[in-house]
Amino acid sequence: MVAAFPVFDLSRFEQSDIAGRKLLGREVDEICRTTGFLAISGHSVPRAVIDAAWLKARAFFDQSAEVKDKVRAPYPGYPYGYLGPGTEALAKSKGADTPPDLKESFNGGPLSVPEGLVDPQALAFCYAETIWPDSPDGFVSAWKAYYAAMEDLAARIMRVFATALDMPEDYFQPMIDRPISALRALNYPETDTPPLAGQLRAGAHTDYGSLTILLPQPGSGGLQIYTPEGDWREVPPVDGAFVINIGDLMALWTNDRWVSTLHRVVNPDVGSAKSSRRQSLAFFHQPNWHQEIACIETCLEPGQQPRYQPVQSGPYLMGKFNATVKPAA
Ligand SMILES: O=C(O)CCC(=O)C(=O)O
Numbered sequence: 001m002v003a004a005f006p007v008f009d010l011s012r013f014e015q016s017d018i019a020g021r022k023l024l025g026r027e028v029d030e031i032c033r034t035t036g037f038l039a040i041s042g043h044s045v046p047r048a049v050i051d052a053a054w055l056k057a058r059a060f061f062d063q064s065a066e067v068k069d070k071v072r073a074p075y076p077g078y079p080y081g082y083l084g085p086g087t088e089a090l091a092k093s094k095g096a097d098t099p100p101d102l103k104e105s106f107n108g109g110p111l112s113v114p115e116g117l118v119d120p121q122a123l124a125f126c127y128a129e130t131i132w133p134d135s136p137d138g139f140v141s142a143w144k145a146y147y148a149a150m151e152d153l154a155a156r157i158m159r160v161f162a163t164a165l166d167m168p169e170d171y172f173q174p175m176i177d178r179p180i181s182a183l184r185a186l187n188y189p190e191t192d193t194p195p196l197a198g199q200l201r202a203g204a205h206t207d208y209g210s211l212t213i214l215l216p217q218p219g220s221g222g223l224q225i226y227t228p229e230g231d232w233r234e235v236p237p238v239d240g241a242f243v244i245n246i247g248d249l250m251a252l253w254t255n256d257r258w259v260s261t262l263h264r265v266v267n268p269d270v271g272s273a274k275s276s277r278r279q280s281l282a283f284f285h286q287p288n289w290h291q292e293i294a295c296i297e298t299c300l301e302p303g304q305q306p307r308y309q310p311v312q313s314g315p316y317l318m319g320k321f322n323a324t325v326k327p328a329a
């Protein structure tokens with residue numbers, strides 16, 4: 001029996017008293033123990049902010065390859081700007097050697113560099129400049145407004161997660177007050193030729209960070225998660241809600257009490273009458289560059305040892321990202 005896709009009302013949590021929050025936290029704990037995918041409603045992100053980012057991203061992708069190439073990431077491993085078709089295979093982050101994903105993306109990083117930050121690796125990677133396009137008009141302001149809204153929403157969801165883990169609600173706050181999150185607009189173009197063997201729109205992978213806030217195209221299919229029962233299940237877009245999933249750092253924090261679930265985006269049927277283009281916006285929330293991620297005490301049973309060595313948020317992310325990009329020819 002497959003449970004319906006869970007929807008969590010964030011406003012209800014935020015308006016509850018402590019006892020109510022604990023109860024709701026338990027629901028989230030249960031979901032994160034099984035699939036780690038849920039929809040968030042009651043998020044209060046203005047419709048206008050969402051629509052503007054969505055439409056500007058769409059208009060960006062609708063431009064010619066020549067125009068988009070002007071903001072192409074300058075070398076493999078540069079995290080921001082336009083990544084054209086053929087540049088990334090997400091399954092490589094899991095060690096699978098597949099052809100590149102059938103997608104293109106535009107990527108942007110933190111909106112500012114924290115004062116006093118001098119770590120050269122951090123400056124060269126996650127604080128590298130986002131290469132902004134000149135067109136369409138209004139792209140940059142719509143992007144930044146959406147990014148800021150996601151940063152705020154992610155911090156609110158981390159409060160829910162802390163509660164679900166029996167920690168003080170603001171437990172994560174000092175670890176995510178200079179987050180190095182990335183926003184990615186994705187476009188999976190319409191296809192009329194069969195894919196290569198093993199080629200998907202997004203190969204099977206887990207996300208790397210603390211949590212991902214995904215906005216899939218309304219009414220679209222293709223996003224699938226690998227269930228504890230061992231089969232692939234569609235994640236339906238939920239009207240007015242974001243899809244949230246936890247990433248690898250949350251699994252590490254919780255000593256695998258919570259699962260960073262394998263997911264992928266599959267190809268539509270070639271030649272189906274329906275337009276098969278698919279768009280999405282994915283916000284990858286990532287703790288502060290220098291933050292050490294180590295097992296949280298409430299996630300260890302008496303006598304149990306942490307399964308993983310602690311990692312540092314920024315270098316960990318950089319290693320994962322570099323594994324997925326096509327090396328220079
Ligand atoms: O486009 C989607 O719906 C999901 C993409 C995804 O999982 C990712 O880019 O990490």
Ligand SMILES: [Fe+2]
Pocket residue numbers: 205206207212263
């Ligand atoms: Fe993902």
